[in-house]
Amino acid sequence: LPYYFDEPFADNSEIATMLVAKLAKSRVDVALSGDAGDEFFCGYNIYPNVAQAQKLNALGAVTDFAGRLPLPQGKHLIDLLPFRVRVVAANRDPETKLQICSPSYLRKKRTEGSRPLPTWHRI
Known part of the structure; x- marks a missing residue:
């Protein structure tokens, strides 16, 4: 392997x-x-997205309710999350998935330049 990688390789x-x-x-x-x-x-x-999702536990039932609210065109708040966040959410329990759909979390992601993907890109 060192011949091909031109250096030692640990993988x-x-x-x-x-x-x-x-x-x-x-x-x-x-x-x-x-x-x-x-x-x-x-x-x-x-990893920071997971930490942020864990902090949202304090919001409890409010985020549960907000995450279930339907949006126009039959979408839900989870559909608006950036792809990376949905990947992290896919490995979380339903309560945490809904908590990362809070409007404040979505606003923060929007200001960072993240764009939601179409629903058909969901995992």
Whole structure:
């Protein structure tokens, strides 16, 4: 591996990736592994979003009610959340999912430049 990476590399998953690439080489011109996809596409700033969601526990039933309110066109507040936040929410219990739909949280995300994705992009 040091030959290919030009330095020592501590991720042993690359051994399997290199073997698959070697097998695929006979029939495939280009193959994408997805390695470093987290860093390239989403980054690791999901952790602050989880911390923010946990802080919203104090709002309790208010966020539960607000999260269930339907919006125009049959959407709910969770549909307006940025993709990264919905990914984090997908791994949370229903109460926490609704809590991160609070209007103050959505306003904060909007001012940071996040845009909601269409409903069909939801996880």
